[in-house]
Every structure is written in structure tokens, then in C-alpha cells.
Amino acid sequence: MKRRAFLKAAAGSAAVAAIVAKPAIxxxxxKWRMVTTWPKNLPGLGTGAQYFADQVTKCSGGRLTVQLFAxxxxxxxxxxxxxxKSGTVEMGHGCPYYWKxxxxxxxxxxxxxxxxxxxxxxxxxxxxGGDKLCDELYDxxxxxxxxxxxxxxxxxxxxxxxxxxxxxxxxxxxIRMPGLGGEVMKRLGATVVNxxxxxxxxxxxxxxxxxxEWNNPYGEASMGFHRHAKYxxxxxxxxxxxxxxxxxxxxQWDGLEPDxxxxxxxxxxxxxxxxxxxxxxxxxxxxxxxxxxxxxxLRRLTDEQLKKIGEASGEVISEITKADPMSKKxxxxxxxxxxxxxxYSTTTEFDYFHARSLDFKWPA
Amino acid sequence: MKRRAFLKAAAGSAAVAAIVAKPAIxxxxxKWRMVTTWPKNLPGLGTGAQYFADQVTKCSGGRLTVQLFAxxxxxxxxxxxxxxKSGTVEMGHGCPYYWKxxxxxxxxxxxxxxxxxxxxxxxxxxxxGGDKLCDELYDxxxxxxxxxxxxxxxxxxxxxxxxxxxxxxxxxxxIRMPGLGGEVMKRLGATVVNxxxxxxxxxxxxxxxxxxEWNNPYGEASMGFHRHAKYxxxxxxxxxxxxxxxxxxxxQWDGLEPDxxxxxxxxxxxxxxxxxxxxxxxxxxxxxxxxxxxxxxLRRLTDEQLKKIGEASGEVISEITKADPMSKKxxxxxxxxxxxxxxYSTTTEFDYFHARSLDFKWPA
Numbered sequence: 001m002k003r004r005a006f007l008k009a010a011a012g013s014a015a016v017a018a019i020v021a022k023p024a025i026x027x028x029x030x031k032w033r034m035v036t037t038w039p040k041n042l043p044g045l046g047t048g049a050q051y052f053a054d055q056v057t058k059c060s061g062g063r064l065t066v067q068l069f070a071x072x073x074x075x076x077x078x079x080x081x082x083x084x085k086s087g088t089v090e091m092g093h094g095c096p097y098y099w100k101x102x103x104x105x106x107x108x109x110x111x112x113x114x115x116x117x118x119x120x121x122x123x124x125x126x127x128x129g130g131d132k133l134c135d136e137l138y139d140x141x142x143x144x145x146x147x148x149x150x151x152x153x154x155x156x157x158x159x160x161x162x163x164x165x166x167x168x169x170x171x172x173x174x175i176r177m178p179g180l181g182g183e184v185m186k187r188l189g190a191t192v193v194n195x196x197x198x199x200x201x202x203x204x205x206x207x208x209x210x211x212x213e214w215n216n217p218y219g220e221a222s223m224g225f226h227r228h229a230k231y232x233x234x235x236x237x238x239x240x241x242x243x244x245x246x247x248x249x250x251x252q253w254d255g256l257e258p259d260x261x262x263x264x265x266x267x268x269x270x271x272x273x274x275x276x277x278x279x280x281x282x283x284x285x286x287x288x289x290x291x292x293x294x295x296x297x298l299r300r301l302t303d304e305q306l307k308k309i310g311e312a313s314g315e316v317i318s319e320i321t322k323a324d325p326m327s328k329k330x331x332x333x334x335x336x337x338x339x340x341x342x343x344y345s346t347t348t349e350f351d352y353f354h355a356r357s358l359d360f361k362w363p364a
Numbered sequence: 365m366k367r368r369a370f371l372k373a374a375a376g377s378a379a380v381a382a383i384v385a386k387p388a389i390x391x392x393x394x395k396w397r398m399v400t401t402w403p404k405n406l407p408g409l410g411t412g413a414q415y416f417a418d419q420v421t422k423c424s425g426g427r428l429t430v431q432l433f434a435x436x437x438x439x440x441x442x443x444x445x446x447x448x449k450s451g452t453v454e455m456g457h458g459c460p461y462y463w464k465x466x467x468x469x470x471x472x473x474x475x476x477x478x479x480x481x482x483x484x485x486x487x488x489x490x491x492x493g494g495d496k497l498c499d500e501l502y503d504x505x506x507x508x509x510x511x512x513x514x515x516x517x518x519x520x521x522x523x524x525x526x527x528x529x530x531x532x533x534x535x536x537x538x539i540r541m542p543g544l545g546g547e548v549m550k551r552l553g554a555t556v557v558n559x560x561x562x563x564x565x566x567x568x569x570x571x572x573x574x575x576x577e578w579n580n581p582y583g584e585a586s587m588g589f590h591r592h593a594k595y596x597x598x599x600x601x602x603x604x605x606x607x608x609x610x611x612x613x614x615x616q617w618d619g620l621e622p623d624x625x626x627x628x629x630x631x632x633x634x635x636x637x638x639x640x641x642x643x644x645x646x647x648x649x650x651x652x653x654x655x656x657x658x659x660x661x662l663r664r665l666t667d668e669q670l671k672k673i674g675e676a677s678g679e680v681i682s683e684i685t686k687a688d689p690m691s692k693k694x695x696x697x698x699x700x701x702x703x704x705x706x707x708y709s710t711t712t713e714f715d716y717f718h719a720r721s722l723d724f725k726w727p728a
Contacts (some may be wrong), residue, residue, distance in 0.1 A: 008558065016445060031631035055626060055630055058622065058626035059423060059623055059626040059630055061621075061622075061623035078696050087589055091673060104588045114719070114720050114726070116715075117713060117716065118483070119482070119483070119517070119641075119644055120644065122637055122638075122640070122644070123639040123641045123642075123644035123645035124640070124645070124647070126637075126641040126642070126645070127641055127644075127645035127646065151712075153483070153712060154712035154713055155712075156712070216712075217708065225584075234711040234712070234715045235711065235712070235715030235716040235718065235722075236712060236715075236716055237716070237719050240716050240720075256722055257425075258422065258425075259422060259423055259424065259425035262419060262422035262423040263423045263627070263630075264379045265634075266419055266423055266627075266630045266631050266634045267630050267634075269633075269637060269638060270629075270630045270631075270633035270634045270636075270637075272634075272637055273486055273490075273633060273634075273636055273637040274490050274633060275558035276483065276486070277483075277486040277487045277489070277490040277491055278487075278490070278491055279710075280483055280484065280486070280491075280705070281487035281488070281489035281490070281491035281492055281701070282559065283492065283708050284487070284701070284704035284705040284706075284707075284708040284709075285704045286444065287548065287707050287708040287711070288704060288707060288708075291707065298707075298711065301719070303722055306719045306722055306724075307722050307723065307724040308724075310719070310720075310722060310724035310726065311724045311725050311726075312727075314724070314725055314726045314727050317727055318727050319660050321727070325561045331727075335727065337645070337648070340649045340652060341644070341648040342648075342720070342721070343648075343651050343652060343655065343662075344581065344647050344651040344652075345645075345646040345717060346717060346721060347520065347598040347599065347651070347662065348517060348518035348519075348520070348580075348598070348599070348600060349481060349517075349518055349713055349714075349717060350713075350714060350721075351598045351599030351600075351716035351719070352518045352599040352600055352601070352604050353481075353709060353710060353713060353714035354599065355478070355599045355601050355665070355670045355674070356478050356535060356601075356604075356674075356706070356712060356715070357706070357714075358667055358670055358671050358674060360670075360671040360672075360674035360675045360678070361669065361674075361678055362478070362674070362675075362678045363678050363681055363682050363685070363695075363699065
């Protein structure tokens, strides 16, 4: 090596040595803590959040390591967004409607009764201005960046110990159904009770409550509701596609390198479809088992019941949107897509499922 | 700087200099060319492929730059997979059924008549062994890695100049419908014609053909079919959720660093939901315009027609799966999920769309 080249290289090497000596963050090695509102590896929700964390760590080659914490490990579930807002942790995974006490519009970000299916929600989020509107709300209300990160699909409205045949049968029925759905049931005369997750199964078993709403067959199987309530109701008017969210401390998000931002986004969007796929894949066989092995009786709410429930849902929504401008803004934006999709979703998904359900010879 | 430290640093710097002197690929800077079977920025398909390419480039911070080439720019559309197999280019984006001439099972990877919706396909792909099975087929048949990368959603079976009221009305009808759907229509007595994309519109306008199948309102609007054919049919029995694919030269894939592999996967999965969302978001309003502004008449195939079409679909599928073991393997795997999802999809999506379509008062 000639002297001149040697000196030049040495000068460069000093810069290299300086970089190596800096702490991890200056090398671009970040470790983010993600609190969640779920128990560790809760089927679908916890496993989906873990999928997201693992994928970000992989895609970034360890430059951004995301470590998942179950509810209660750092903060209780319902303090997650405060922990992210204050910067105690960098990010969280939960469900928007948990934060409605802090910002009523968050309930609509989750979806609303008689609202959008997962596919329609995604149409709104990616191509209907939903992403910007959610960002606006989460920035203002929580100092967070929002990313859609999972969906339960259409839920089932619940398990009942009693058969509900008419509208009158809802009167006095003791129902565990949170959120807007519960508000609607109150207007039909039901007694709506809130219970922590752990008490729901025993309350149904003892008859303290008559009806339990949870989410979908995969999520419900481990709760054992099918052992205590014989009637399983459809359709899921109350939660037609509940969205799961990622909330990221805004300062941390703004300070992220552009490639890491892109990775977090892409992994959130991938998780959005992967989590829904897990619910769909696992719920199908569980649903069959409920019916064929556990003697569960499938019941559909009647059109008369559904129309009344639909009208009450509209009233509950109108009261909230009249009182809170941001709720109105979010609802109006989603309601526009709802109107635009009505014919299309009917001529595609709905008509197709009808066609496939007809009785014709098919390869085994 | 002390002499010893200086020498040590200089030795390190020699290694740095050697790295800088190496060509781009040795620094981990890769430039991949992605051929597509679409015209540049074709609504939904071309724009979706571009989204994928851009996201990989962003997420990798330019370590893996994906440059998109429209059909014909490097190779004609239907030679794309050969160009990837031979290593002329690194990757491609297309639709599996284009390769059925080389491997009949590829047709099933796209989906099949009376098969899975997008959501059910994803359940199969991510949690029903679909990913491994597709990889097996693409490795054996094309020397490629497969990744699901987009979906059209439930398609519409077509535009007709003539109203088709009974099964007999299909006899002699000149139909443009490719793939398994076309095979099925032949068995109902239709005359099935294949035409290149550019000739389809004029052939419908002149009455050379009576019926055109394409994909969905968003994709069809620019083709102008609504100006030549008054009747728009549902439901999309023939293509309930056609999948778009990424095929990557296997050697190139195997040589990719683990973080870049994860990035390509996550961006493909993200595109899987983002592309479907674009079709959904844009098709809703276009569908409304067809009916309210262009006088398009919506028509549903009757249950009698659909049952006969369903039976014929099963026969066509059975003939292929009897002749080709890999087709049987793929179909059996998807058909298992189809069976498992039937009740669940009915009690969720189907029952929900029914509930939402009822006539009740709703906030404007």
C-alpha cells in the first residue's frame, strides 16, 4: 500500500471505528417495546401481534427489534395507550374502541353496528381516506401514529341459554355485550351487564347472565360457552369486522428512518390480512364441531328483530355523532363507503355465497 | 493516534476499502427486474404490482431495488414465467392460470369455479398449508418461489347483449370467457371464443360475440362494455376470488439475505390486501354509476342455472384432477378448506350482508 493511500484509508477507518464505538441506537439499532391489550399468545389476537413483532425484527435485520409484552406485564391492558403516549414504551397493539372514554371517535375507528366488513373497511382504510383520518384522530387524541393491524371478520352476536324468537324475548334478558352493541340491546329492553373476561364463563354457567357476546368460534372455543348455552346466534350485526390497531408514539415514529417506517407499515398491513386469515381458517372447523359434536343449535335473528336492531343502531350512532364532531367526521367517511359498497358487495360476496350454498353434485 | 492503534485501524480500513471497491451486488445492493403480465399501471393489477415494487425498494433502503416492466417491454406477457425460470429476469407478477399449459395445477392455484372467496383463499394460503403446496408446485414446474400477491375479489360473470333467462338461452350464445369457466359454459351449449384483450370490446360492440367475461366494475369501466351490452350478470361462480402471484427465480430467492427475504414476503402479503382493497374501493362507485347513469340492467343467474353450472363445474374439475396428480393434490387441499368454511362463511359474511340489506331507517 502506498503511503498516500494508506493515510487516506486510515482516515476513513477512524470514522468507521467511531461508528462502532457509539451506543446501539446511534448505529441504528433500536429496541422497541410493544405493549398489548391481550394475554400472551391469545388465539388470533395475541398470536397476530406476535407475528407482527417477529416480522419487523426479521425485515429490519435486527435494526428494529420489537419485543412484545402481554397485558399487565408493563401496564394493565387499558393503560396501554397512555404508556405509549407518555413514551414509557414505543408502541402498542389493541382495539380502537378501548379508548372511546378518551376520544369517542375511536369507537368508530373499530367499526360500528351494521357497518363495514373487513374487506370494506380495508377499502376505506387504504383507498377511502381512512388512513389519514385515523392518523389525524390518533395524533390529536393520543399523540400516536395509527396503523390498521388485524381484523376479526364478522363476529357472532352471541351464545344464549334461552331461545329468543321475538323482539319481546329480549326484554329483561341479561346480556354481556360491550360497546355500541350493548347500547343498542339496552334500547330493546335487555339488561346489559359488563363483566371482566375471566368472569364471563362462570356467569353464563350459573345463569347469572343469559347471553354472552364474545367474538368468533376460534376465540370462543377455549371459553367453553358451548357447554353452558345451547343457542348460537347469527348474524353479527354488532361487529361486522372489528379492526385491531397499532399505536406508535408520535415522536418515536417521526424519528424513525424511512426504511424502518416502511417496514413497520408493510408488516402491519401484512398482519392485517394474516390475522384475519387465522380467525377464518381456525373458526371454520370449530364451527362445524360446535354443531356436529356439541349439539349447538344455530339460530338466526329474524328480519323483524334485525330491522328493529338496525334502527336502534342508527339512533345510538346519531346521538354520538351529534355530540362529538370528530365522531361525526369518522362515521360520515365510513358511512359514505358503506353506501357505495352496498350494491357491489351484494352482487359479489353475498350472491356468490348463495350460489355456492345451492344443492348440486360436487367432487368429494 | 498512537502507532499501534493507527496500524490496527489501517488494517481495518483495508477491509473497508476492499468492500467499497467491489461491485454493487457484493455490497448487498441488488437490482431486480420484475416482468409483469399487465400493461403499465393497468387499474388494480398494474398499479398493485407497482405498489409491491415500490415498497420492497423502500423497505430495503435501496438494498433491493425492484424495477417493474410492463408486458412486452422485456418479454411478451405469457413468456414471463419462462424469463424468470431461465434467469433472464429475477421475478415476475401475473396470474397462476396463465401457466396451466405448462402445469395444469397452476389453474387451481388461481382458484376454481364455486371455489374460495379471497378471505377463504387467504385462510388456506396462510393457515391451511397453501403456501407450502404452492411453493412445491412452482419449484417443480417453474423453478420458482411462489408468493400470493393480490386478489380480484369475487368477479362478475359477464356482460350480455341478450337476456339469458333459462338454461336453454345459453345454447349457441357466443361467449368470451377464458379458463375453467369457459369449459363449463361449453358444456351448457355455449360457443366459447378466445380473443386478445384489445379485440374484446369491438367484438361485443359489433355483435360478433354476445357475452363478455372480464373481472370487476373497476377493471371493466375503461373497456366500455356497458355501452354495448345492457345486461350485467351476477354471481361470479366462475372466479370467486382470483389470486395474483409473484414468481421469483429459485436461485435468486435462495441467495437472498434473510432480511430481504422477509421484506419481499411481507410486501407481497401487504400487496395481497392492498390490491383487493383497491378493486373493492373503486368498484363500488363504478357499479352504482353503471346502474344509475348508464342504464345497465342487473340480472342474477337463476338457481336452476346455477345448480346446472355448479354440477358442470364439478365434472370439469374432476376430469382434470383425474388426469393430473398435482392438480388433484392442490384441489383436494383447497376443497377441504371449502368444506370447512361453508357453514362459517354463511353465518358470518352471508348472513351479515342479508341483515344489512334489510329496509330500516339509517343515518344519511
